[in-house]
Amino acid sequence: MNQGGNEIKQKFEERKRRVEAAIRLETPDRVPFTTMVYSFAARFAGISVHDYIFNPRENRRVHRIFNQEFEPDMNYLPATNLHPLMVALAQPCPVRLPGRELPPDESWQCFEEPLMTVEDYEYIIRKGMPLFMRRFLPKIRPQFIRPGISGLPGRLKILGLSISAITTAIASIRDAGKMGFPTFLGGGFESPFCMISLARSLKEFSRDIHQRPETVSRAIQRSVPSLVRVAKFMSRISGVPRVLIGFHREAFLSPRQFRELALPEIREITSLLSRAGVVTVLHCDSDWTPHLEALQELPEKSCVLEFDGATDIFKAKKTIGKRLCIKGDVPARILALGTKDQVLDYCRKLIEEVGEGGGFILASGCEIPPDAKPENVAAMREAVEKYGKY
Amino acid sequence: MGEEIKTALANLDENLVLDLVRRKIQAGEDPEAILADLKTGIEIIGQKFEAQELYLIDLIYSGDIFRGAFELIKPVLRKDRDSTGLGKFVLGTVKGDVHDIGKNIVADLLTGAGFEVIDLGVDIAPEIFVARVRETGSRFVGLSGLLTVAYDAMKETIRALEKADLREKVKVMIGGSMVNDEVKAYVGADAGCRDAVQGVKIVKQWAKG
Structure with missing residues (x-):
């Protein structure tokens, strides 16, 4: 290999070591930085969100440009935005897509309707989540899976889309590798709790939680094994030992409900994946502060907790920072409206308090907003160099 | 009975709330008074939310219960009432x-x-x-x-x-x-x-x- 090639390989290994040490709660050479980024990267590269989602080649180009410019320690595989099929599967509720129902440059958005019925819980409990989804998808994604297409033609269509999605993901991981960036995620999807709540609509789901919590719990538990199988598969074919699972609405529960309905689900997923050598990237949207104590029960070093700015990340460090790696959480608000100095100040505080002793990855809270100022995004990278050396 | 409605609502007992509202309407009680009880219930829920006794999922559900009860009362409210309140x-x-x-x-x-x-x-x-x-x-x-x-x-x-x-x-x-x-x-x-x-x-x- 030529000198340039060696240097890239060295960088690759160095970055990988840095992030993986943080996940193992060790102290790397400096605080690592890798962040969820979708539509900001598209805008920065000068293409529409529509082209970003519907043109896998453009999608890869967008991330090459982002990685080159902002030099994160790991490439953030845009799991759910990588391919139209992923967008279709990610949220089991009606969505509006950029360039179709929305202007080409808006992010896709969910519109919940109670399409899943109370009887469907029993179906999930009896037959499992994959069979339910196969029956349910045509209802919510006629643009991908026409209700008329069933049986073999329907399955072939899904198979074709799946192969295309997998090929795109692998090509994207390879792209990043060639530039010296390991990839953070081997795949990603929503937790069973979120899938059911989206399919059922939040309003109806809130009623179910109060009126038939045991049924809800059984449907969630029944869905866990198939989800774990898919996660392991994603990790194996991507070669990345980390998978993102979106836990959002679990945060809406009371601590008691959380322990009854959400914790068993999260504990089982993280334990099963951990035993298979896969780290769960627990994407925790909304305010998880009331549930931090419960998260102490998750297996040590089994996950990375991605906070979005709503959780008290400083309290999280004190409560669970000795057991689990914490990632976050420069608020979207500061990235979009704040100044570079404000970003640097916030990052410094994060590094000093949450980064103390290791086990921390600096990132934006949830995804970088599409209207973030590029200099503010660059400031996160600058901060780890400036303040993040251990 | 007023006590019961607001307690039932504050306890998020949807069936009991709707049942009480229906019974009161049938008994010819003043719909404004029923509505006032529901409002008190919603106020208690707000206090419980602030005190972290109730959480977001409870708030969503309570809103839905209130809406359901309000729909029952609407047809019997006086047409010429000052609906704007606040x-x-x-x-x-x-x-x-x-x-x-x-x-x-x-x-x-x-x-x-x-x-x-x-x-x-x-x-x-x-x-x-x-x-x-x-x-x-x-x-x-x-x-x-x-x-x-x-x-x-x-x-x-x-x-x-x-x-x-x-x-x-x-x-x-x-x-x-x-x-x-x-x-x-x-x-x-x-x-x-x-x-x-x-x-x-x-x-x-x-x-x-």
């Missing part, structure tokens, strides 16, 4: 954003508090807010949004109210889980809230003051 409130999620969880809770709680809520829905353009404020004469406007792009849309909406000479006549509240003083100042709102209970409290003070 006043009209124009509410919507701003252009470019479709998040409606927070907005819907606010709508339910404001109705519970005695406002007549004009809920415009999601992804609402500034000119629609302006038109509806003018048409209804509402003194209060609520702009909801979760995404950062919503901040610009909120700002534009407030600017549109200024251009239409309506800004002086209305108080504008913005809401969303990421809202803080900085965002409030950026968009030029009169108040900002991060959760529905906090927002309703402020608006109630506006209405009284």
Whole structure:
């Protein structure tokens, strides 16, 4: 290999070591930085969100440009935005897509309707989540899976889309590798709790939680094994030992409900994946502060907790920072409206308090907003160099 | 019986609430009094939320229970009653954003508090807010949004109210889980809230003051 090639390989290994040490709660050479980024990267590269989602080649180009410019320690595989099929599967509720129902440059958005019925819980409990989804998808994604297409033609269509999605993901991981960036995620999807709540609509789901919590719990538990199988598969074919699972609405529960309905689900997923050598990237949207104590029960070093700015990340460090790696959480608000100095100040505080002793990855809270100022995004990278050396 | 309705609502016992409301209507009780009990129930729920005895999922459910009960009472309310109570409130999620969880809770709680809520829905353009404020004469406007792009849309909406000479006549509240003083100042709102209970409290003070 030529000198340039060696240097890239060295960088690759160095970055990988840095992030993986943080996940193992060790102290790397400096605080690592890798962040969820979708539509900001598209805008920065000068293409529409529509082209970003519907043109896998453009999608890869967008991330090459982002990685080159902002030099994160790991490439953030845009799991759910990588391919139209992923967008279709990610949220089991009606969505509006950029360039179709929305202007080409808006992010896709969910519109919940109670399409899943109370009887469907029993179906999930009896037959499992994959069979339910196969029956349910045509209802919510006629643009991908026409209700008329069933049986073999329907399955072939899904198979074709799946192969295309997998090929795109692998090509994207390879792209990043060639530039010296390991990839953070081997795949990603929503937790069973979120899938059911989206399919059922939040309003109806809130009623179910109060009126038939045991049924809800059984449907969630029944869905866990198939989800774990898919996660392991994603990790194996991507070669990345980390998978993102979106836990959002679990945060809406009371601590008691959380322990009854959400914790068993999260504990089982993280334990099963951990035993298979896969780290769960627990994407925790909304305010998880009331549930931090419960998260102490998750297996040590089994996950990375991605906070979005709503959780008290400083309290999280004190409560669970000795057991689990914490990632976050420069608020979207500061990235979009704040100044570079404000970003640097916030990052410094994060590094000093949450980064103390290791086990921390600096990132934006949830995804970088599409209207973030590029200099503010660059400031996160600058901060780890400036303040993040251990 | 009043005690029972508000307790049932505060305990999130949907079936009991609806059952009590139906029985009271059948017994010919004053619908305004039934509504007042429900409102007290909603108030207790707000207090419990602040005290962290109830959480978001409970708040969503309580709003739905209230809405169901209100639908039962509506047909028997006097047609000529002063339905506006504390006043009209124009509410919507701003252009470019479709998040409606927070907005819907606010709508339910404001109705519970005695406002007549004009809920415009999601992804609402500034000119629609302006038109509806003018048409209804509402003194209060609520702009909801979760995404950062919503901040610009909120700002534009407030600017549109200024251009239409309506800004002086209305108080504008913005809401969303990421809202803080900085965002409030950026968009030029009169108040900002991060959760529905906090927002309703402020608006109630506006209405009284």
